[in-house]
Amino acid sequence: MNNKRKKALLIIEQCNPDWSSVPLVGYNFYYEISQLCDVTLVTHIRNKAALQKHQEHQDIIYIDESQFSKNYHKFIAALTSIGRKNWPLYIALSYPIYEEFNKQVYQKFKDKVLGKEYDIVHVITPMMPRYPAKIIRACVNTPFILGPVNGGVPFPPGFQKVARQEFAYFNFLRAIGRKLIPGYVETYQKADKILAGSTYTLNLIKDLFKIPKERLELFYENGISKNFFHQKKTNTNNSVINLLFVGRLVPYKGADMLIDAIHNLSDDLRNKIKLTIVGDGSEKVKLENQVKNLGLEKVVSFTGWIKQEETVEYYKQADIFCFPSIREFGGAVVLEAMACGLPCIVANNGGIGEYVTPETGFSIEPKSREYLVKELTAKIQTLVENKDLREKMSAKCYQRAREFEWSKKAKKIVELYQQLLK
Structure with a gap:
């Protein structure tokens, strides 16, 4: 040629x-x-x-x-x-x-x-x-x-x-x-x-x-565009671990399951975390009521709709990305999170389950709602409690995202x- x-x-x-x-x-x-x-x-x-x-x-x-x-x-x-x-x-x-x-x-x-x-x-x-x-x-x-x-x-x-x-x-x-x-x-x-x-x-x-x-x-x-990459800095403030969800607030994206998983954590672990939900959609009011009914107002916050180019600031401030969408074709937000060095917890159905490897996070089989919530709780606990694992996965996430x-x-x-x- x-x-x-x-x-x-x-x-x-x-x-x-x-x-x-x-x-x-x-x-x-x-x-x-x-x-x-x-x-x-x-x-x-x-x-x-x-x-x-x-x-x-x-x-x-x-x-x-x-x-x-x-x-x-x-x-x-x-x-x-x-x-x-x-x-x-x-x-x-x-x-x-x-x-x-x-x-x-x-x-x-x-x-x-x-x-x-x-x-x-x-x-x-x-x-x-x-x-x-x-x-x-x-x-x-x-x-x-x-x-x-x-x-x-x-x-x-x-x-x-x-x-x-x-x-x-x-x-x-x-x-x-x-x-x-x-x-x-x-x-x-x-x-x-x-x-x-x-x-x-x-x-x-x-x-x-x-x-x-x-x-x-x-x-x-x-x-992923080159300007989206931001290698995760070591979190010296161990008092708060920031969790992040980014996506449309519709039933299959699973934000409700993530909120339930947060509720199922022990009081001690809940006091160590903050969850930010970035996005808007038909389920937003329902999700806000769920947070209120479970008494999680101090733990979970909603930003509403954010321009795509501005979401990078939320990725940079986070430590763990949680996205339990049960039917995802592309799942660009997972690649965005990985490009910012965030270990990812996802449901294994569609493309996102293939992005996330055992070195970069957890991919949970969506057997049932109860099973997914239970596993979400367990994986969040693992990452919150294990700083070394978070940092190792963060480095591997950054490397994995470079392939994209x-x-x-x-x-x-x-x-x-x-x-x-x-």
Whole structure:
């Protein structure tokens, strides 16, 4: 292979540096890959204002949206927000909006791809493994890479009450979509390489589409920016150990279980700790009442919603990160905590259980609510009482998080491009 920079067509429908979650992940992939390749970015018009603030980004094609899609989006957003947000129904009903984008991308770029104007075509978002990419039909002589895709993780059997609260009974729509959405199966069966964001999703794709293992690769979708790393300083004030939770306050994130675990500690241990809950959501008032009813007002505090870039200050002040989310696809907050040297206590279901190793924290099997609360209590006690263990895990967390730097992830992506081009 020569050293000439490769020309990559990156299709990232959700790509926005000003937003969080998937749009921000999409942007970070785009930015870092563009440092190593000549990139043409294709994204949705909704991202234009944010991307145009960065004048260094030049070769961007924005896909417009019809008035029908704008009105339809308002309708389904209102419909699925009655009471608690019904995400499974929202995702299912949103498909026509994505398909409009998908068709336009194909129409605009099929001739260029067929004409081999790009060395590689890479579709990065949407990340849920539910969408087709029509452009693959033009990738006759151009390698096509998909992902990282992540999702499909079920609720643990012992948490069916939470599953109902999160409208999991609408998940049958996934199977219907696989059968009815044109090009869905074709996309997965023809892709030269599929990146999966968790072991569960990798196995799901392999079994659903009978994909040979050489066309699948485990590749976690989340990463960490260099400026987020802050090596933990030794806590000389042993009188208070600071615990931290960062996330949306919704049932499956498990903040209620963490509060119960704190309550189950001995009086002596509770007097040694403070728990800060960073975030907002539908459960906030309920959680505040739980704290009040358990008499934990002096131990547990709520910050409300905090800008993502400001959360680093809370990580820097903490000693232990607790995040018992029972169904987490990406779990970027766990990587953020590790980048700040915080030993992590998580539930082992989805990506976060794979981020946390025995050297960096505890990953608890979510057998039932009672079991998870009991184990949370025990692991908190272990880390509060064992300063040496905390410090050893802190150093290992920092090292582990370094593996997820965005620049390193982009380098691995480009190495994959080169392998496919051979």
